[in-house]
Amino acid sequence: MMSQQNDGRDRIHKIKLGVAVVLFIVAGALAARSLLQDSPADYANDRGFKCSECGHDYAYVIRSGDFEPLECPKCHQRSAYQAEMCFWTKGPDGQYVAKTEPTLVLLKSRIDPTSDEPTYCPDCGHEVVGHNPRPSEALMLEASGREGRD
Ligand SMILES: [Zn+2]
Ligand SMILES: [Zn+2]
Known part of the structure; x- marks a missing residue:
């Protein structure tokens, strides 16, 4: 009778210990993951x-x-x-195609806020605007393939 009770208490103690260890591992994993996730945010x-x-x-x-x-x-x-980033370049047939290494372009309106003069990329001649839109995902994939980055 007495020994059965002791077994039961031991088992509960072991389960509690097991839960604590699991929680400890989960907490560690979460901490590690948040550390890893911090680095891309810094690059942003x-x-x-x-x-x-x-x-x-x-x-x-x-x-x-x-x-x-x-x-x-x-x-x-x-x-x-x-600077704004221009991800465009001129293809061999004179059409605009994407590139993966952007050209950094200073907007005229960034230097002189009163200026409403348009800014053109010195590399490709594409007009550059604030928060300059990037080529589509498909064009960027095509560009990395063409540049041999895939
Ligand atoms: Zn300088
Ligand atoms: Zn450009």
């Missing part, structure tokens, strides 16, 4: 900047307190602005 903050004086372009993470124009890391003038 990495913007393309371009210097209006020397044309240098670079990736930069905006920090609080930053205001444009930023100091250019190359010529050290305060003339770097966030």
